[in-house]
Amino acid sequence: MPDRLPDFLDPVAFAEKNRHVRGEFALSQMDRLADALMVRQGFVTVDLQFGKDGRMSCIRGCVEASLVLQCQCCLEPLPWVVRSDVNLGVVATVDEALLLPDSIDPLLVRAGTEVSLIDIVQDELMLGIPVIPQHQDCNFSTPAIAVPERPHPFAGLAQLKIK
C-alpha cells in the first residue's frame, strides 16, 4: 500500500526538513489532465525529495504515469507512458525565477504558503504529453465521405439553354 500523499504542502518547510515524499495519486484527481485522457483510471507515481541548494529550496525526483491518450489521427486509444524528471527551484518572485539556470524550473510560491502537490504533479505530466497525440505510424486516413452525386441545381437550366 503506497503512502498517502499530502494534497497541500509548504515546499520551503519540507525543504528545510529534507522531506521525502513518495506515493500515488489517482488519475481521476487530475482535473486539468482530464480532457487529454481517454481513460481516467490509473495512478501517478510520485517520488520527490525536498532539500536545499544553497539558500534555495528545491524539489527533485520524478513523476510517472501510464496514460491512455486519444490519437488525433484515428481517434483510437494511444497508450502513453510519461516519466518526467522533476527539478524545481522554489522562488518567491518572478525576478528570482529569471535568475535560475535553465536546468531548474521555477516554482513560484509566496513565503509561508502551501502549494497543491496535485497541481505540481499535473504540470509535470502535462509537459510529457504531446500537443497533438498521434500513433507513431498511424496510417489511418480520413474515410472518403460518400457524397451523393447530385446535379448542380442550375445544371438543368444550362441544358435547357443549349436546347
Ligand SMILES: [Zn+2]
Ligand atoms: Zn492513430
